[in-house]
Amino acid sequence: MNCEIRLPGLILSGENSAERLPALLPAAGPLLIVSARSHAEWARRTLLQEECRGLLLTGFQPELPLTDADRVLQEGRRIGAQAVVAVGGGSVMGQGKTVAALLPLEGMTADYFYNRRTIPGKGAFFAALPTTAGTGAEMTANAVLRDPETGIKQSLRHPGMMADVAVSDPCLTWGCPPALTAASGFDALPQAVESVLSNRATACTRALAGEALQLLLAALPGAMRDEHPARAAAAEGSMMTGMAFAQSGLGAVHGLAHPLGSLLHVPHGVCCAILLPEILRHNRDCLGLLPGGEHPETFIARVEKLRQDLDLPATFRAFGLNASHYPFVLRHCRSSSMKCNPIPLADEEIVRILETLT
Ligand SMILES: [Zn+2]
Known part of the structure; x- marks a missing residue:
């Protein structure tokens, strides 16, 4: 390629x-x-x-x-x-x-x-x-x-x-407050996943993003506790993710996070954390590209557990998402990120995902 x-x-x-x-x-x-x-x-x-x-x-x-x-x-x-x-x-x-x-x-x-x-x-x-x-x-x-x-x-x-x-x-990053550490980590983590799965990924970007994903998955709990070796691994993982996605683009988590974030004033990483498992389910057939060779359901469960451990929410309920917001999200989600998602999402599929998270 x-x-x-x-x-x-x-x-x-x-x-x-x-x-x-x-x-x-x-x-x-x-x-x-x-x-x-x-x-x-x-x-x-x-x-x-x-x-x-x-x-x-x-x-x-x-x-x-x-x-x-x-x-x-x-x-x-x-x-x-x-x-x-x-x-x-x-x-x-x-x-x-x-x-x-x-x-x-x-x-x-x-x-x-x-x-x-x-x-x-x-x-x-x-x-x-x-x-x-x-x-x-x-x-x-x-x-x-x-x-x-x-x-x-x-x-x-x-x-x-x-x-x-x-x-x-x-x-x-030492001393970064736990909530900001969690939200930033769950920006980097979906970025690594989306970079691996992107339809613009290459062997080079996949190598960077795949390694970054492993680093972030292992480091985020320790980073929350401000352990310095974990902070170092999280910083390196975030850096490598940036190197990868700047070339490969992202995916549907970011396509949807932008309109939802600006509409509901949800911090970007929190938006990504809420969306990631649902988008992983949609992309289930491509998860074999991720490093580690885990079964898709095992990987999704691991991400959900990590999200819970980091005290991040699982839905947009607390942020007031309702059906009247869906047309805005549909109108503004077709960004370059969305175009990189490996399995396209029809409007009906996006509405179904939003209903699950409402
Ligand atoms: Zn992001």
């Missing part, structure tokens, strides 16, 4: 690998750091070192709104930033990718979001440091943004948005 692989210019992983980043940043010009609040102090101490080196911004809303993206873009242009570092979860990664791409250009984020202008190529130097394991967003060349005025949520995408350096340092 033809294979095209795009990855960050340099990938570092392992404990304390983030300490190597200052030496890899461009020496000249101000640095712009966007950071999750939880890691702002670490980022200031490790990366900014002296105030005159640049600016650190924090306090972003989840599901990156255009207003936040513009605020950072204006500050970055004001200081003449030459490099951007993002330290955080998926939306902070998206923030970093967006600002790095648009810094040297004219116009504001909405101009590119609504295709009034196009990104011509590579922007400023960009380094991505995930603090959850994880979204895999440090490995992808797109940023999901939303316009709070219109409710539209879509990706800004360009190959030049790929990070120059991605650092998967498990020390940055």
Whole structure:
């Protein structure tokens, strides 16, 4: 099968690998750091070192709104930033990718979001440091943004948005709260499964995603207890998942998680956790592709047990899903993720799955 692989210019992983980043940043010009609040102090101490080196911004809303993206873009242009570092979860990664791409250009984020202008190529130097394991967003060349005025949520995408350096340092995930660890883990886990099963998978992406799946299945309970070896395995699993799905695409879990998440305001990983077993049942005939050679029912039961152990919900009942939501989900689920699902889902099948989870 033809294979095209795009990855960050340099990938570092392992404990304390983030300490190597200052030496890899461009020496000249101000640095712009966007950071999750939880890691702002670490980022200031490790990366900014002296105030005159640049600016650190924090306090972003989840599901990156255009207003936040513009605020950072204006500050970055004001200081003449030459490099951007993002330290955080998926939306902070998206923030970093967006600002790095648009810094040297004219116009504001909405101009590119609504295709009034196009990104011509590579922007400023960009380094991505995930603090959850994880979204895999440090490995992808797109940023999901939303316009709070219109409710539209879509990706800004360009190959030049790929990070120059991605650092998967498990020390940055130490102390991550259990609920966030569980939700992030159940984003990475379905991503690994969907990458293996994707109809765009290759031997190369399957090798990465299959190994990542094994790591994540074994590591997530220990990561919840903040055991450091498990944190390291989960971070590596998440990183490898990102490397794989950035090439292979995902599947129906992600196709459905996006409209359900934006409709019911359910965190993305929680959405994926609720959907995964039902989609596995739909894809039952393809589960032989997964590593380990387990019987499909055994594998599904194992995933459901893990979900329960991680205190994640099994349905959307608590989030108020009802039949009036189904048309919206059907209208907005036919994304590129959905097209990668190995066994297509007809509308009737999607409704049946939603009814099971309502
Ligand atoms: Zn995801």
